[in-house]
Amino acid sequence: MIPAAFEYHAPATLKEATALMRRFGDDAKVLAGGQSLIPMMKLRLADVPHLIDLRRVSGLAYIKEQDGGLAIGAMTTYHELEASSLVRRYAPFIVEAIDLIADVQVRNKGTIGGSAAHADPAADLPALLVALEARINTTGGARARHIAADRFFVDAYTTAMGPSEVISEITLPALPLRTGTSYRKFANKASHFAVVGAAAVVTLGADGLCERVRLGITGAGPKAARSKRAERYLEGKAPTQENFQTAARKAGHGIEFLEDIHGSAEYRRHLTSVFAARALAEAVQRVAD
Amino acid sequence: MATYTGQSLRRTEDERLLLGNGNFTDDIVLPGTLHAAFLRSDRAHARIVSIDASAGLAIPGVVAVMTAADLGDVPNKTMIVKRDGMQEDKMIPHPILATDRVRYVGEPIAIVVAEERYLAFDALEYIVVEYDPLPAVVDPRQAMKDEVILHEDIGTNVVMKVLEGEGDIEEAFGKADHVVGHRYDDPRISAFPMEPRATLASYSPEEKRLTVWTSSQVPHQIKRYLAPMLGLEPDQVRAIAPDVGGGFGRKIELWSDEVALSVLSMKLGRPVKWTEDRRENLLSTHGRAFTSDVEAAINNDGTILGMRFRMIADLGAYFYTSTGGPLSNAAHRVAGPYGIPVMDIEVLGVFTNGPPTGPYRGAGGPEAALLTERIIDVAAGVIGMDPAEVRRRNFISADAFPYKTATGYTYDSGDYQRAFDRALELSEHDGWREAQRKRGPNEPLLGIGVAAAVKASGGSARTRNARADVYVEPSGAVKITTEASPHGQGTETTFAQIAADALGVPYESITILHSDSDMLESGHGTTSSRGLAVAGSAMYEALIQTRAKAAAIAGHILGCAADDVVFEDGKVYSASDPEQAMAFSELASAAYRPEKLPEGLEAGLDTKVSFTLDSNPFGFGAHVAVVEVDRDTGDVKLIRYTAVHDCGILINPMVVEGQIHGGLVQGISQALYEAMYYSPDGQPLTASLMNYAVPIAEELPTLVTDSLETPSPTNAMGIKGVGELPTVGSPPAVANAIMDALAGMGVDNLDTPITPERVWRAMQAAR
The missing domain is CATH 3.30.43.10 (Uridine Diphospho-n-acetylenolpyruvylglucosamine Reductase, domain 2)
Known part of the structure; x- marks a missing residue:
């Protein structure tokens, strides 16, 4: 080695x-x-x-409040995110997801920008970034760009960045009031990467219905992506188990399921709906909490 | 008067190991050391058309590239020990380096030696091997068809056949109320030592002597096998196993790698070092790799009348020293702890395009127990009896020992029923059954599995012999040399406990020396659960002889009879007149002064023994696993694990418990996580920790253990080995628990590793 x-x-x-x-x-x-x-x-x-x-580049590791959301420097480590009260207050599922990433040693070294740029199809954070509608800010190209997360992840290990572009910052927009978040993951027994991970961000309206739903899926296919069909189905509907299940069954739409020794395409399709339903239900539960 | 025996002393070894001050092979630095890297086949089966190493050799700092052509007079084959079922004309040894053909991914082809390790690895990329691909076969059942033959000159891939058993199985099947059968696959898995293999070979041209430091369980065997291959006399080779980070049976071979590095050191006159990486380790050798059909005849009252086994062992592409070992072991060990009168067993060994397999913790025992213990549960289901009750009705009773099984073993002692009942009680087995009945449809499925297992310690007649050397210095310090070669067993601690009690001296005054072939003439190392049972018994015999001589000297000095002398607390005194006393150190000093000795006694207080244990002790384990199965995903969570073992008299209960924990986890891991997967064309799919699963601590429940101590009549201390025992029962206990959880759904079989997807698919199919 x-x-x-x-x-x-x-x-x-x-x-x-x-x-x-x-x-x-x-x-x-x-x-x-x-x-x-x-x-x-x-x-x-x-x-x-x-x-x-990039370790000697100063000013790339920070977490700050910005426009009601967060701005996070690309070289901010998992550990710094995990330990941040700003992050915990903004969206606790980030902390929970990071706790499922590898081990302490990896979390002390690995960075949010590194994870996004590597675009591993089984990485956890990309699911959260798409569900939060994060923007990936890059520099080094013809101009600075602010790329929407669901357009940033293009394919396995492939992003929308050009050859000389580098991530400088990731911004997470403000979340509406009455929003709950959840990340639920079925881990690969060997690497503990996601066979399937589902990140849900759900806002309940004053009428108690699901007003805004964002669902990001990682691991299942070649890239982390939003399940827009599931989101649309649930928006405007009552937060019931039955509706979560139906929405979750739509979560796999459009995903080209991967297949390997840790899960066949069929199993990944099944897990996608199981974990989408669990994440949606938990996100809603947390609005009430 | 045991002061130390039976005490949970902390291990002497731990401080240096925990502080990072261990001395492993890779830690040893010799001046002028060269570093080796192996070029290994990336094809499962191919002819080698040509090997061009010139570009690699041209890199500055690269000293040599060796291929099979450079071996000279060294025979291009490793050592094989003939086992039951092996046939002389079909014993194809592993080559040192491939010549014209490679037969598995990972087979060594060439070695680069360079001034720096990095350079050696770089040079590998510049060696060009031209291959002519051949079709490969990795499935042993497919290999048996001989459509692809690995070694054409023997004309078949089926190269071993072991037959075992007693009685008329057809008759047993004919008269039974039920006959049940199943096929179970038990895939290749890695022994996964924390420290992979590592070797440092250093030849001194001046002394004409080769010293090999190697991460091995068997340094004496390395010396014995290596010397003739290199054209050296045995005393020209010294093999040392320094600290070794785990072996589990897969470090008992003389590896081709060790031979090649020795050849290089002799050629170059410099030390040559190689430390295996994890990928190499995962591709070098595996354990288990059986696929078997088993049938059992059972009556409605739970009596098992007979069993038939048709087992196929995947040997890999060649034989290493011990590759053939697990087959006959498995044939004997299917009997387990039961008095089954009729047994009919056939085990075939088959070459495939995979690395050689061999004994892995349990060495045929876990392979056997997986069949016997799982089919008993199936039979229990058919007659509608609790699997625990079926076992209780078939155990060999405590008064039936010595007991000869229908598979040719003679068990020494045991109280299986009592240990099993203790496991049921400790695990709250009946409470879990109650909880299972109360489970609601929205809760995870609950399953309870039991298994019972027997494991011999000591190995064959050959390995039941051991040497030991006790030397009492004139100061009274005691130096003991054992042929055990520990690699995690705590031998330095437990052997010192025994010795301190035998001589009535402080524990701290004992030094245990081991793992250096210059220390003892011969030895078999630590394998086959023989460390304490055989090497420990040999040491005990030497201690008893030493004490007898010491008593004679003390009696002479104290003026009492030798058998009146007591050794206690560093003192020696007359039992009938305790005033007559001396320090042990005074006695030791006197032993070296002829004028102090009774007539006819030679000066000195040291004893050398070659000791043979006449028969094997057999330990017992009873396991209870409780699992939850996620109804949606098939994911299995082990929520409770209980194991009660009986390995005879305990020297250090904490050391025993540590070995039990390790063994249980390896077995649990086999049931739930581990498999070395290959594509149909022989490419490995699990050659790194990204894909090869081993559990981490948080995935396991607290392990609840207890021990019973039924003394073994086979040896003076009443001990039995424990190293392999816990690994035998744990895979079937977990598998049975999962099958129990799924019983209501009509799922009839799942092979290990029982992965979530396998469970989910079975649940889908059953719905």
């Missing part, structure tokens, strides 16, 4: 980092915690002649 030789760069600014990315093109990869990239390099699954480490 020894990687091939590589050149290590540790720029001090994002500008320098993107200049290096432009210079080395496909030969370069950005290191933002390294909890996925380094193992891939050690197994020689990733050949990275130039590694551009």
Whole structure:
């Protein structure tokens, strides 16, 4: 488990980092915690002649309130998110989801920007980002961009970022009052990544009906995505088990289900509806709590 | 007068290990060491057309690239020990390095040796192997058809056949009220030692002597097998197993890797080191790998009349030293703790395009128990009797020992009924049955599984012999050399407890030396649950002889009879006149002064023994598992696990409990998590921890354990081995609990590992 030789760069600014990315093109990869990239390099699954480490770039690790929501620096670690009272107050399911990510050592190193940019189809946070309608702010391209999360994840390990773009910040918009969140995951028994993960953000109206529903699914298909058909079904309906179940059965619509030794496509389809229903029910339960 | 025996002393080993001060093979640094990396086949079955290492050799810092062509006079094969069911003309050994053909993914083809480890790995990418692919076969039932033959010169893949049993099975089946049958698959799994294999070979051209540090359970065997292969005399090889991070049976081979590294060190005159990585370890060897049909004849009153087993063992592509071992073990061990009069067993061994298999914790025992214990539950279901009751009705009774099974074993002692009842009580078995009846349709399914298991300790007649050396220094300090080669068993602690009591000296004055072939002439290491039972018994014999001589000297000095001498608290005194006393250290000092000795006694206080245990002790375990099954996903949660073991007299209950915890978890893991999956063309699908599942602590409930102590009449201390015992009963206990949870749904079989998807599919099919 020894990687091939590589050149290590540790720029001090994002500008320098993107200049290096432009210079080395496909030969370069950005290191933002390294909890996925380094193992891939050690197994020689990733050949990275130039590694551009963002750890020396200052001002990329922060969590602050912004427009009623949060702005999070790309190099903020899982641990920092998990320990943040701002995050806990904003949407407790972020803390719960992070608690399900690997182990303490990984959470001390892995970052939110790294997770988003890596776009592992089984990663947990992307489900939450799409359900929260997060924006992924990038720099290094022709102009700074603010990419909607559900457009950011394009395919397995593929994002909407251009070759010299890098994530600078992730913003999470304000959530309406009477909103509950839940992340429920069926973990791969070996890696503990998601075989299927469902992130639900549900707002109840004054009439007690589901006013606004956002459901993000990860693990099931090649990318984390919103289940818009399930969302639309539930919006305007009463928060009943029966409605959650029906909505959840629509959650798999449009997903090209993955298939591997941890779950057949058929099983993933089934788990998607089970975990969508559980997440929706729990999110609603939490509005009342 | 046992001061130490029976006490849960903390392990002497733990402080250094827990503080990171252990000394494992990879920690050993010799000046001038070269680092090796193996080029291994990425094909399951192919002809090697050519190997071009020139680009790798051209890298500065790369010292050598060795292929089979460079082995010279060293025979290109590892050592095989012939076991029951093996045939001389079909014993194909694992090559040191592949010559013209590779037969599994991971088979070593070439070795790069470089000044730095990183360079060696880099150079691997520059060695070009041209392959001519051949069809592969990984399923043993498919391999038996001989459509793809691994070794054409023997003309078949079926290379082992073990027959065992007694009585007329057709007659038993004919007269029984019911005959039930099933097929169970027991896939390849990894022994998964925390420390993978590692070897440092260092040849001294001046001394003409090779020293091999290796992560092994059997350093003496490494020396014994390695020397002739290298054209050396036995005393030209020294094998040392320093701290070893787990073995579980898969470190009892002489690996081709160890031979190759030794050859390189001799060629280059420099130390050569290799530390296996996890991927290599997962691809190097596996345990279990059986697929079997089992049938049982049972009467309505619960009496089991007979059982028939047709087992097929996947041997992999070649034989390593012990590959053939589990087959005959399994044939004997299907009897379990029951008095089943008629047994009919056939075990076939089949070559496939996978790495060689071999004994893994239990070594045929868990393979056997998985069949016997699961079919008993099926039979219980058919006659409508609680599975616990069926077992109680078939146990060998406590007064029937020694008991000869219909599979050719003679059990020494036991009280199976009592240990089993204790397990039922401790687990609140009846309470769980009640809870199960009350479960509502919206709650998870609840299942209760029981299993009972017997495991021999000591191995074969060959491995029931052991050497031990007790040396009392003139200062009174005691140095003991054992041939046990511990790798987590706590031998330094438990052996010192025995010795301190035998000589009546402080525990701290005992030093236990082990795992260096220069220390003792020969040995069999720590395998087959033999550490305490055989090597410990040998030490005990040496201690008794030492004490006898010491008593003779003390009697002479104190003026009393030798058999009147008492050894206690570091003192030696006359039982009839306790005023007549001396310190043990005074006695030790006197033993080296001829003028202090009775006539005819040689100076010195040391004893060397070669000791043989005439027969094997057999331990017993009774397990109760309680599981919940998620009705929506099929996910299984183990919520309670209880195990009661009887491994004879306990030397250190805490050490025993530690071994039991480890063994239970490995068995639980086999039932729920582990399998080495291959694609039909022989490509591994689980070659990393991203895909090969082992449990973490939070996935397991608290393990509730207890012990009974039925002394073994086979040895002076009344002990039985415990290392493998807990791994035998735990896979079927968990499997039975899951099947019990699903019983109401009409699910009739699930193979291990019982994954959530398998459960879900079975529930879907049954609906």
